[in-house]
Amino acid sequence: MRSHAIPYRIWLFARNGYKVKLPDRDTDLHVDGFQRSGNTFASLILRKIYREKRIVTNLHAVAALRQAQKFSVPTIALIRNPEQAILSSLVRRVDGEKESLSTALSFDLHGYRDYYSYVLQQQDSLEFVVFERMIKDPLHLVTAASRAFGEPVPADATIADAARFALEALDSDKREGGDRNLYSEYKEKQKHKYIAILDQDMLDECREIYQKIVALAGA
Numbered sequence: 001m002r003s004h005a006i007p008y009r010i011w012l013f014a015r016n017g018y019k020v021k022l023p024d025r026d027t028d029l030h031v032d033g034f035q036r037s038g039n040t041f042a043s044l045i046l047r048k049i050y051r052e053k054r055i056v057t058n059l060h061a062v063a064a065l066r067q068a069q070k071f072s073v074p075t076i077a078l079i080r081n082p083e084q085a086i087l088s089s090l091v092r093r094v095d096g097e098k099e100s101l102s103t104a105l106s107f108d109l110h111g112y113r114d115y116y117s118y119v120l121q122q123q124d125s126l127e128f129v130v131f132e133r134m135i136k137d138p139l140h141l142v143t144a145a146s147r148a149f150g151e152p153v154p155a156d157a158t159i160a161d162a163a164r165f166a167l168e169a170l171d172s173d174k175r176e177g178g179d180r181n182l183y184s185e186y187k188e189k190q191k192h193k194y195i196a197i198l199d200q201d202m203l204d205e206c207r208e209i210y211q212k213i214v215a216l217a218g219a
Helices: 005-016 039-049 062-070 082-096 101-121 139-149 156-175 185-195 200-217
Strands: 029-033 055-057 075-079 127-130
Touching: 029 039, 029 062, 029 139, 039 055, 039 075, 039 139, 039 156, 062 075, 062 101, 075 101, 075 139, 075 200, 082 101, 082 185, 082 200, 101 200, 127 139, 127 200, 139 156
Parallel strands: 029 055, 029 075, 075 127
Antiparallel strands: none
C-alpha cells in the first residue's frame, strides 16, 4: 500500500482526507525517513536556508522514494534508532490518534523494517543523515543537502540561525497543544510502558538495519 504511488495516494486520502504531493520533476530535494525521525526538524532547517528550493518531506513511504528516483530527485534518508523511533510513533498513534495498540505495533515494526530495507537496497543513490547526530549538530544535515544540491556548505551562522528557527517553531507547536515533536515526560513514561511488548526478534532486525545505515552515513 505504501510502496507504490497510486495505492499510497488513495490510502492516504481515505485515511486523512487530503491529497498528498509526492516528489516530481519540479522537486529539488526529497528529505524523509520513518515517522518520528526528525523529519519536521530537518525540513524546517532546510526550508529556512534554501528558501528557493522545492523540498518534499514528511511522507514516510517507499512510494515517495520510488517517485523521487523516477524523476532523479536528490534524496536524503533520515534514520533514528529503531527502538526510539518506533516507541515514539506508538505513543503518538495510540495515545494521540487513538489507534488500537495491536494495529499500531504491526504498522510501526513492519513499517520501519520495510522502509529501511528498501533504503539499503538504494544506498548508492541516497544521502544518509542520522537523527542522533543531526539534533546535536545540524551541520550533518546541511552538509548532506549541500552535496545533494552541488552547492557549498552555508556559513556556520546561517546554519545556527536555521536550527534556532526550527527549535522555536517546534516549541511553539508544543505550547499550542501540538506536543508532537519535542521531549515530554509523559511520552517517555508511555515509551517505557510499550517497550516490553515489542517483538524483540523484529526489533533486532531493525537494529541491524539501523547499524548498517549508520555505518554508511559515517556517523
